[in-house]
């Protein structure tokens with residue numbers, strides 16, 4: 075454990091200066107900033123090998139950026155980056171290193187942690203996983219009847235589901251044509267039952283994906299899958315149809331999966347950072363080892379940029395600092411993620427876990443209470459669907475909602491000119507959110523409609539758009555394994571930087587434990603007559619369930 079000290083970032087001079095600066099600049103409208111600064115876009119974009127971040131549509135001046143960078147320096151961001159990269163145990167509450175970046179290092183690299191070269195370990199497992207994926211994809215790995223595998227079911231939840239699911243969906247153009255991959259996460263029996271209904275046990279492969287291998291939802295789904303499978307096949311056939319990805323060899327063996335069919339990873343990979351490890355197995359099966367290696371390369375390209383670029387042109391650092399500006403100094407409560415790409419529709423859900431499980435904390439890394447706002451509520455939906463759902467609030471509601479628009483410049487699906495329509499919508503939204511529509515513009519529009527003065531008085535306020543609603547635009551040349559790798563690593567580093575600024579340990583998740591403990595207590599009470607000692611609401615709900623539950627008999 076590192077020596078205990080307390081986070082004092084909110085008592086530093088730069089913290090006070092940022093509060094003063096916010097008060098001094100909050101009246102500025104981005105529309106005016108753009109009018110005064112014709113080179114604003116040129117100054118406020120960063121490009122990295124096919125990925126462009128335009129951060130000019132933010133409530134920023136040069137001074138804001140200077141102060142935010144001073145804040146990063148004050149928080150010793152460079153030091154924390156080196157500590158993470160070098161494998162120091164920066165996850166202090168669990169006494170673990172944080173080395174998802176090592177998962178993306180090339181075979182030629184080496185990184186020793188506790189005397190072990192973790193890069194060698196990573197590539198040993200990758201080679202095994204790649205060989206397995208190739209055998210399934212080529213039809214050399216056969217099921218118990220000698221038929222080839224046609225369906226893969228990933229049984230996992232949280233980080234063992236959201237990341238691989240998102241990457242799998244995003245890379246649909248690269249899928250093997252004769253292999254379908256399904257993801258089952260919820261303990262709601264509907265999820266596994268509806269998936270199994272479509273499947274043939276003779277041609278189905280199950281991946282039980284769980285870092286801990288103790289997560290009840292995943293274990294129950296794995297047991298349900300095994301029972302279903304054993305209705306058709308024998309115990310000896312399990313080895314051909316069940317593999318595991320985990321850090322817990324003992325639990326995998328106890329569950330009945332041959333350790334030869336287990337792909338390990340390590341405690342220095344957080345669940346929500348694990349897509350790059352063997353947890354990516356369903357993705358490897360779908361897109362093949364070559365494309366998966368390109369995905370890893372993309373992540374590494376972002377790592378190299380993050381670890382070497384000056385803060386003023388460092389994509390993850392800039393995105394993180396802009397987020398801190400709104401969260402902590404403007405009091406914004408949320409951050410929206412809007413991918414203008416159907417393949418990226420699960421990205422908001424993945425980033426939601428990545429960000430909220432990492433930085434949704436009110437104490438600092440040494441247990442001290444933090445006296446300021448930290449991680450925002452992350453939410454979002456694919457564009458343009460989101461425009462027809464909740465954009466009204468962004469345009470004319472009362473809340474500050476910073477957002478990211480992620481827009482691929484090219485599509486894998488050239489359906490007429492629909493891609494241009496999609497992109498035009500994305501760009502138009504960022505413009506409208508930034509500019510707004512003022513009284514003169516709204517009046518000029520109403521003047522063309524031949525309305526009475528009374529009608530104009532009534533309609534004018536409703537036609538006004540305040541604007542000044544900030545957004546980043548991430549323009550991706552094309553959604554490929556490599557560009558997706560960059561995008562995902564960008565968000566991982568953004569979250570890390572924000573955690574460093576706020577003094578948070580972004581790599582534990584104690585907050586999800588309590589609900590699990592109470593669920594374990596309530597579960598037997600649902601089906602017995604034991605007297606209840608919860609609060610009146612919980613007692614009442616349990617009693618109501620007992621009276622309604624048909625399977626109680």
Ligand SMILES: O=P(O)(O)OC[C@H]1O[C@](O)(CO)[C@@H](O)[C@@H]1O
Nearest residue numbers: 231232233234284285286289345
């Ligand atoms: O991979 P495991 O150990 O089954 O955990 C699944 C998920 O559960 C959590 O521990 C808590 O929700 C996540 O951090 C994790 O990604």
